[in-house]
Amino acid sequence: MDARAFEDANAACSLLPGPASTQLAIFCAYRVAGAAGAVVGGLGFIVPAVALILVLSVLFLAQAPPLWVRGAGAGAGAAVAAVAARAALDLLGPSYRRVREASGRRLRWLVYLVAGAAGAALIGPYLVLVLLGCGVLELLLTAAWGARWQPIWARRPCCPRLPLRPQESERSPGWPSRLARWRSAAAS
């Protein structure tokens, strides 16, 4: 495939739910040899990883693993929370750059971010509902108000703001100009 097709496929896979890298691998194989190619290529991508994890699971998740295995698991497991923080930080920058320009979208981005964090920290099994809810909410807001929707406090005023004091031209003319106008009218 050419660069454009690959770019389309990459973008489409990141829009689809599920693992984007796996979907891209399956799609590349699909382009090479159709449906059969997709199955063979996809399995080629997935099977080694699953096999390796299952072999290691037999060792690490056994009922009574040897002491060194338990130690290795406890040590590596202790670092996992830091891996999560690192994964989130890596994704944060590119995601924020996409909304940086629009103040309304920036606020919603922050709300979705906090909702996801609170969901993961507090409600566990129902987290997926938070993710879907944020997606549906953004979809509805975009559909209802267009992509440039902003909350009311972030909107520009709809009409030019009126000055508190009337402009010079709008003030009632003072007596010298009124007198001059009366004189010119009388003269004509």
Added chain:
Amino acid sequence: MAFKVGALAFGGGFVIIPLMQGDAVHAYHWMTSAQFLNAVALGQVTPGPVVATVAAVGYAAHGLAGGLVAAAVAFTPSFSFVLLGGRRFERLRANANARAFLEGAGPAAIGAIGGAAIPLARALSEGWQAGVLAAAAVALLLLERGVVETLLAAGAVGIVAAIAGAPVP
């Protein structure tokens, strides 16, 4: 749970970790918190997609067959999407609705990944593990070292600690 991971996870492979933790540990009790941390570490140090971690959870639930079924269920939606929708990928990219949905679900997924650090840290039971976590945080967040080397180093520290007589969960 495997279907949820394979068909409903948006934005970043790591988001499956918070999606799985609640079900595997708290809802169905397939594994202890410590075992779940092991499973995540295994998924990270092995090459290939992060979603393969689901095989470790499946193994804990129902042995080798459970691991294989979990992997099959988690990856089937990916095959289906490509086989059924592969011809329309060009249009999907331009689809405003799909993009709008991801504008909402994407940041939520990033938040979920970051928020998952809290229950993952709370799953630790021994004092020395907190020290390993702090060192790993410095290595990953400040020194920007790789995930695999950090996890392998943490595992090595764990082996030394266990042999030296430290309590192991």
